[in-house]
Amino acid sequence: MSSDFLTLALPSVQELSPYVPGKPVEELAREFGLKESDIVKLASNENPLAPSSKVTAAITEALPDLTRYPDGSGFALKEKLAHRFNLETEQITLGNGSNDILELVARAWLAPGRNAIFSEYSFAVYPIATLASGAECRQVPAKNYGHDLEAMAAAIDDNTRVIFIANPNNPTGTWFDQAALNAFLRKVPNNVLVVLDEAYIEYAEQSDLPDGMDFLSRYSNLLVSRTFSKAYGLAALRVGYAVSSKEIAEVLNRVRQPFNVNSLAFVAACAALDDQEYLERSRTMNNQGMQQLEEGFKRLGLSWIPSRGNFIAVDFQRDASPINQELLQKGVIVRPVAGYGMPTFLRVSIGTQAENQRFLDALTEVLKQD
Numbered sequence: 001m002s003s004d005f006l007t008l009a010l011p012s013v014q015e016l017s018p019y020v021p022g023k024p025v026e027e028l029a030r031e032f033g034l035k036e037s038d039i040v041k042l043a044s045n046e047n048p049l050a051p052s053s054k055v056t057a058a059i060t061e062a063l064p065d066l067t068r069y070p071d072g073s074g075f076a077l078k079e080k081l082a083h084r085f086n087l088e089t090e091q092i093t094l095g096n097g098s099n100d101i102l103e104l105v106a107r108a109w110l111a112p113g114r115n116a117i118f119s120e121y122s123f124a125v126y127p128i129a130t131l132a133s134g135a136e137c138r139q140v141p142a143k144n145y146g147h148d149l150e151a152m153a154a155a156i157d158d159n160t161r162v163i164f165i166a167n168p169n170n171p172t173g174t175w176f177d178q179a180a181l182n183a184f185l186r187k188v189p190n191n192v193l194v195v196l197d198e199a200y201i202e203y204a205e206q207s208d209l210p211d212g213m214d215f216l217s218r219y220s221n222l223l224v225s226r227t228f229s230k231a232y233g234l235a236a237l238r239v240g241y242a243v244s245s246k247e248i249a250e251v252l253n254r255v256r257q258p259f260n261v262n263s264l265a266f267v268a269a270c271a272a273l274d275d276q277e278y279l280e281r282s283r284t285m286n287n288q289g290m291q292q293l294e295e296g297f298k299r300l301g302l303s304w305i306p307s308r309g310n311f312i313a314v315d316f317q318r319d320a321s322p323i324n325q326e327l328l329q330k331g332v333i334v335r336p337v338a339g340y341g342m343p344t345f346l347r348v349s350i351g352t353q354a355e356n357q358r359f360l361d362a363l364t365e366v367l368k369q370d
């Protein structure tokens, strides 16, 4: 008789629900017999622009070196980031996407008997990383879909090692301001690590969102995580980074895989940092697309959660899954968020003008039918 490996797994792993990614275009094409070119995917908060030509050129140039291991220290990228943000290279940890950073944190500081705090309606990877380490999840009820930072600080106990906060948050798009972040950081004991996930921060430039990096010198228990997957348009390559005290970075370095970031991701991330014009175009396209979707929702009499990310959660005030199904039949992939406890919402990533219009036209037809 074979063993039941599920019951042999860590108890917390038995509770864990695996991450559900946005439906791939190929899969929808197969299921509904649609042409891939007729499908619009607005489900994974990907950048709708083509990659920067500086990035594709750098990758092409690096291809002859594929037989070599990557630079395990990530020297060139760390130098560039340090220069850009006025940091020391020893404060930077590179990750295979910023998801890797979240997992490294969990591996280093979480274990059975310990807990991590995060908000209701926050990123699905926080509970996954926590439970995979055997630790307990302390999920704090949200306030108006956003983080209730006061309640999160109040939820800390002697076994709390990590607090995950996202600004702006995914899937809600909600954000908190500088004063709220500062008040929160002042309340958190300095032996509890605060992971400030800024995956979308580049979209929020010149807004009322705080820049997490500004708080590093005051709070030695703060780690800021960022990614090249969103505004920099490199989701396929898996590269992100954390900025923290040198002490925290040194611990993360102990638990990471020796070659956790690949060579093509390194050269691409360096090239992306040199292409500020691409970032500007990402931001402009996102701002325009956000406006386009909000106007469309208004015309359709729908409400939504104001967002500072590259996505928006729209509320149908009834079960959104039949609407999602009908959108899929029309070749439009958005993201159901029932798994996040938001069954009446769909999360829509901001696409190009044409993609946003395709989505709004399909949605208009779907809503007219019932």
Ligand SMILES: *Cc1c(COP(=O)(O)O)cnc(C)c1O
Pocket (backbone or CB within 6 Å): 045, 096, 097, 098, 099, 100, 123, 166, 169, 170, 197, 199, 226, 227, 228, 229, 230, 235, 238, 239, 240
């Ligand atoms: C997309 C996203 C990430 C980034 O993931 P990568 O692993 O860097 O691609 C991190 N945090 C949040 C909240 C996200 O939405």
